Amino acid sequence: MTTSTVIALDAMGGDRAPEIVVAGAALARERYPKVKYLFYGNEPQVRPLLDRYPTLLPISELRHAPESISADTRPSVALRQGRQSSMRLAINAVAQGDAACVISAGNTGALMAMAKFVLKTLPGIDRPAIVNLIPTKAGESVMLDLGVNVDCDAENLVQFALMGAIFCRVVLGISEPSIGLLNIGTEEVKGHDELRAAAAIMRERPIPGTFYGFVEGNDIALGTVDVIVTDGFSGNIALKTLEGTAQLITWFMRQTFESSPLARLGYFFARGAMRKLRLRTDPRRYNGAMLLGLQGVCVKSHGGADHEGFANAIGVAYDLVERRFNDRISEEIARQYGIVNGGSLSPATEQAALTNGTE
């Protein structure tokens, strides 16, 4: 079995862990038969769950982690006191070469701090960012940061743009992506100072793709640009507002179809097409966001994801590994920065791993 991909799983991360993590892996097992799993978690809790899935057992290894990181643990505390946590040990597995990637549905800030400390950032990147694809009218766009870097300076935003553009090239195959900075108006006088400073840098410095300028919230769904760059606060607000609104409209629609006998008859005929629409807008399809900018593949699953969603996050991680995504992105970044022999600018201390503004 030398061709298998080993994925390290933080079995204790997420609202309904460890159940969802194990059930998600069992579901993904059918889709990705070449994957093996390294579960890190509380053995007495996880073992009986694994025993429920006979097909999962032969491809899984459970390693006991005496601790777990809760949703309200500060990243600094997680980093200093969580060295025996399921999250940390799962990340360590990647650094030690035991696993090709790690997935956690746990505390995002803690995951980022630990991953940054253990795996290090790519040369030229100060802060990793959470990136994902967003469904749009034009197809799909890349958006980052979706939730870790609460306060960003102009240079951070420019680095996000660089990474996002390369992600767009590799994942969506768009060679010259257009890049927009999320703001509250397209005029130069609007928004925070750092947005204007980032825009000024991006007009000067060569970046992969084309700098479009400022975009607004409604441009996300329109697909005005291929890459939407923002700080982690606004990005998270926008992403969750988008998810919530999509659910609301779907609910309105269901109500509409139940509002009269004629409408119910209409639904009867249209139900096949409606099912396709539901699939298209199902947020579970988009579960699994990469922590971009690390020397290792680390995927964050939504804390509230169900096993379908978690299985999708496994698929995302698997694809990234299979397509050697991280090698390609570090090559591209090195080319952009003219770094030939690598040379890490990564933080060497736990303190440096905490500069994401989440503290």
Next chain:
Amino acid sequence: MTTSTVIALDAMGGDRAPEIVVAGAALARERYPKVKYLFYGNEPQVRPLLDRYPTLLPISELRHAPESISADTRPSVALRQGRQSSMRLAINAVAQGDAACVISAGNTGALMAMAKFVLKTLPGIDRPAIVNLIPTKAGESVMLDLGVNVDCDAENLVQFALMGAIFCRVVLGISEPSIGLLNIGTEEVKGHDELRAAAAIMRERPIPGTFYGFVEGNDIALGTVDVIVTDGFSGNIALKTLEGTAQLITWFMRQTFESSPLARLGYFFARGAMRKLRLRTDPRRYNGAMLLGLQGVCVKSHGGADHEGFANAIGVAYDLVERRFNDRISEEIARQYGIVNGGSLSPATEQAALTNGTE
């Protein structure tokens, strides 16, 4: 005609001004026959437009404004150099008692700065905020600030909560509204410092309604709370993301109904209900946001609104005036702060009118 309500209109504000402003007033004329209009704008441009609507002419007065404020004018520049602009003269009309309220679809930052300078803020309120109703699964929620106060401290957010709760009482009739602070997680460790500080104050200080705690982007559409409080940057991003997503899903739906003969047949039967859904989610219905916290009624229309949307903004302003909204909110604020004889804390200088962080 002593019972008529006079509304001052900035005829030059908005993407398609003055056409949309005049056409919007003509449309609103049928809905609100008691309203009279004071148009401020470039006479050679506006006069021929007014002449197109014979029913509008007898209830309209056009006052020439030699200048207009463009979308990219900085608020400070607008305030100091735009004293003869259509926007400023329309606001002056309210201060002078010529009009009961003012509506502009122009530059939001300039409108706020001028309105704050001319009309003054209510006693106890440092910064006005843009407020509006948002459609939710539970009905409607009040959300503020939607786009002027880019940087807010904890005290600003608490004042927004106070004003939002009172707005909710008066407009939605909810006597004990629940209030949520928009954040990127519900845990205490998440988000900006000022959010945590604002939450701490709201747990201590008596506010009208109940402080729920932090809410996330998806809670907006869910209607988790009656009042959503946020800074103007996040609020604007969330609002526009919501609008864009609603449009996207509606578009997906239309595509779905055209995807097969059966789906088209389904649409045929459901079309009456679908029309209701479209009306329910039509963003024009929600056009017209109040600048809350001023000693006068000032309504902001979306810059890109069409004449339907602008007519709706006129309806919003008319309702606020008819229901003596501003008297009621200042009474409530005075009661909250224990202010008996009024006593303005409003800025006396142009400099003080510019502390909205939009510069």
